[in-house]
Amino acid sequence: MIQLKNVSKIYPNGARALVDVNLNIGKGEFVFLVGPSGAGKSTLIKLLYRDETPTRGQVQINGKNLVRMREREVPYLRRSIGVIFQDFKLLPNKTVHENVAFALEVIGVSKREVRNRTRNMLELVGLAGKEKAFPNELSGGEQQRVCVARAIINNPALLVADEPTGNLDPETAWGIMDLLFNINKRGTTIVMATHARAIVNKMQKRVIAIENGRVARDEEMGGYGYDV
Numbered sequence: 036m037i038q039l040k041n042v043s044k045i046y047p048n049g050a051r052a053l054v055d056v057n058l059n060i061g062k063g064e065f066v067f068l069v070g071p072s073g074a075g076k077s078t079l080i081k082l083l084y085r086d087e088t089p090t091r092g093q094v095q096i097n098g099k100n101l102v103r104m105r106e107r108e109v110p111y112l113r114r115s116i117g118v119i120f121q122d123f124k125l126l127p128n129k130t131v132h133e134n135v136a137f138a139l140e141v142i143g144v145s146k147r148e149v150r151n152r153t154r155n156m157l158e159l160v161g162l163a164g165k166e167k168a169f170p171n172e173l174s175g176g177e178q179q180r181v182c183v184a185r186a187i188i189n190n191p192a193l194l195v196a197d198e199p200t201g202n203l204d205p206e207t208a209w210g211i212m213d214l215l216f217n218i219n220k221r222g223t224t225i226v227m228a229t230h231a232r233a234i235v236n237k238m239q240k241r242v243i244a245i246e247n248g249r250v251a252r253d254e255e256m257g258g259y260g261y262d263v
């Protein structure tokens with residue numbers, strides 16, 4: 036599903052974020068990206084939803100070449116990819132319902148369907164009853180649940196998450212991981228960058244370690260590593 040071939044990314048300031056990365060990720064996999072701060076994890080995630088393009092090499096998702104993709108094709112790509120961030124990025128002046136519904140409204144889904152699907156999705160993530168709340172009236176865990184709902188409401192083939200539990204206490208983090216785990220079981224491919232050692236060790240999924248912009252380790256059912 037995801038193929039990176041000889042991918043390097045050098046930012047305009049000269050920072051070498053990724054160096055000759057080769058990766059294949061299959062449909063339905065759950066992959067943790069681990070590695071020290073500044074190793075290149077976020078950069079790799081950004082390449083997947085074309086927030087950045089590589090300096091060299093190829094990025095393909097479902098056979099689509101993201102490097103040669105035209106600007107006007109990018110919105111279509113983004114519809115098939117859900118994105119979750121550490122800092123939520125919810126619209127502060129919109130309610131929970133509106134934040135999630137927005138993802139459907141922009142692709143022209145009928146009002147009735149938007150209402151039904153949004154309600155079902157908020158129930159799935161355990162937020163029934165919070166539809167009218169604004170983001171600043173929610174806990175961090177609840178806000179991240181809204182983000183999960185927003186990210187998956189289009190049934191994306193791929194979900195990418197950049198430290199989705201970074202701002203959450205351990206128990207709340209596990210709640211989010213349960214959600215992601217269930218979404219993955221329904222067939223969605225998940226790539227998640229994280230520093231959460233306990234989560235990676237417990238889940239026993241594929242672990243790709245990035246160090247100095249290179250793949251330093253790639254293990255099926257791996258652990259976090261970097262144990263001191």
Ligand SMILES: Nc1ncnc2c1ncn2[C@@H]1O[C@H](COP(=O)(O)OP(=O)(O)OP(=O)(O)O)[C@@H](O)[C@H]1O
Pocket residue numbers: 046047048050051052070071072073074075076077078079
């Ligand atoms: N927009 C940018 N412009 C210039 N340099 C950047 C930019 N984004 C990242 N970098 C640099 O690229 C390298 C990789 O950064 P990246 O954010 O991908 O690392 P990371 O592994 O996600 O780190 P962390 O775990 O701290 O989030 C770092 O040296 C960083 O300073």
